Amino acid sequence: MTSAVANSPFEAPKSGRWLLFGWLAFAYLIAAQAISIAISPPDRDMGDLQKILYIHVPAAWNMGICYFLVAIYSMRYLWKRDERDDLKAAAAAEVGTLLNGLTLVLGMIWGRPTWGVWWAWDARLTSTLVMFLIFAGYLALRAFVDEPERRAQWSAAAGLFGAINYPIVYMSVRWWRTLHQVQSTPDTLDPSYALSLRLNAFAILFIAIFFIRRRYEAALTERVAEHELQAAVLGGSSRG
Amino acid sequence: MALRDEWHRARAVAWKDLTAERRSKAGFNAVAALAVTILVLFGFALGPDSEAIRAAAPGALWLAALFAGVLAFNRSYQMELDGGALEPLLMYPGARRALFAGKLMANFVFVLLLLVIVIATSLVLFQVAVPPTWPALLIVVLLGAVGLVTLGTFYAAMASRSRAREVLLPLLLFPMLVPVLLAAIQATKALLVGGAMNDAGAWTSLLVAYDVIFLILTFLAFDYVIEA
Amino acid sequence: MHSIDTELAVDATGVARRFGARWVLRGASLTLRTGEAAGLVGANGSGKSTLLRILCTLLRPTAGTARIFGADVVQDPDLVRASIGFFSPIPGVYDDLTARENLLFAATMLGRPKRTADETLERVGLTHVSNERVRGFSSGMLRRLALARLLVHSPRLLLLDEPYNNFDVSGIALVNELIRETLARGGAALVVVHDVASAVPVVGPWFTLRDGIVVPSSGIPLGIPSPTPALAMASAGGTR
């Protein structure tokens, strides 16, 4: 068993307590949603609609965290060339794109009864959509390049550039909007709303961490399998 | 010393790309014809109302330049891949950023010529008058072209060597270019069809910031993208 | 172990390379001293070209290490590229440039004076077509142009992949002259050949690539009687 491990530059990941973490994360999500739905009174104007925001806003925040992780791991990959950083960046990008899509869909479901339209070219919406497209491109790049090292280098550059572009995209879209109309932003928060938002933000954060870890585990296990198959073909010689 | 060598190499790559482009009959003329066609199609899409067309002219001309330019970016590496010339090119000693600089210069010239044709055509087709502030327009065009070409040349280095290169380059490039396109279109609009001058100023500074950030980043990252 | 030994032109240990699921090289090891011109033979698809591409930094090995004059092909590719010349079966010239322009471009990229380009054109016998576009050239002429690029470079280590293909008698003589000159300068050459007879005057020792591994051949392969490669021995002491 130990000799099998030595044939790969890194060990196969073990799930350990992560499975328990996942169960707890989902349980916590259910609890957070139940509490926030129970304690927040229907909004004067929006009725029950604000309950959508308990998922929409946390998803948007955690999407930002995921993209930040992509930037960090991509940079680390380019610096240290550790394959694991590439796989971590890829996992974070996939989960980020997932939350990004969720943010967009929930935003639309919220916007339809609130604004009367499914979509508005609002700064936040538009830049979120652009980020979704950028990281969809990142995932497509990964899908279209087979050679692991080349894929790692290219997607590290693409992921880093995408994440760096986020503030520039947001600023440009905001300028584009403000030239036409003043954007309305919420500035005060009802305490029960703020508490609910915070509870759910952590719930989605835990789910995101669990997903990234699981996705990374799957990718790393696959790579270890490839490395060990390689070692077997080479007659047990180690890469060192 | 080393920097001067790199400059010579970059210049040689740019000269080589442009000479080959100039001599291949299918090259620039076809791409320019495509750009003009796109402009005409925009005219149809936006209807015969001359007010609406005039308002949409800046967007149409930048998008026409972008769609046609994407072809140039992929061609720039396709030229190397076709004859197996990429291998000798990568084996020349010295830093690879010289290759990037050379390709960047060649693509810049290409896109700039494209923009000249596109702007001239849209002045006629979309009934826009040359503004008295045309030097400002020139600056916007130059800065916008730098933005398009920098990321275009960079992403084409990856996309042209992947499977599905035709679709991958626009998929990667277009969302990344949103800030440049917005800024270039809005600044051009402010200068061409009126609007406060300070609008154009703000957009121009955004263009400068974007160009500087991504010029630095692409030069730093090109080594990782071209090798392997 | 990893001390820099400039006596060793090529020092490859356990080089392996995989394309997708297919293993082309499975731990090839090869050493080549300065003043030696080694011949490498092997069946189609045995990995000869792959090995050359790894040695000239165009491909990364999946496993194993290779050094060229002490410089690692993965760690110090810049150093390696400065000392090697790769002659591929594909000419890799630009169709829309003239012969002279192609060579001037190569000279500029290699940091050689322009006059060497003209001298070399003369030497490979392309002066009469130097201002014609390369598009209409025969494959033999294209190969001569590619050879001219190598002559302009005059590297310390030649990596020649099927150098005699498409060449007439004078072309073959040019290739052998290039090898002799390089050896006389204290360089080395690794020659992949099918046409063993053309290489016999300058090449030896011989190696065979079989099942992804390099094995030394006793004498010249394919049953051809083995004359002593006098040149290789004569110039072995000429190392600077």
Place this chain on the structure above:
Amino acid sequence: MSCKRLFLEGHPVVSNVYFVVGAYAVSWIVLLAYLFRVQSLLRRSRAALAHARSAGGAT
């Protein structure tokens, strides 16, 4: 509650419980679908690893 400001003037308050239920349903479907996808990826790569180890032991 500030979100009322995003609310268009004069737009009637519609019965929007369907939107809320729809939004929660979409979120859970997305999260569970991704969970199943990742779990199946993990299963598949573990099978590949087991296969590689048995191949390694055989040679």
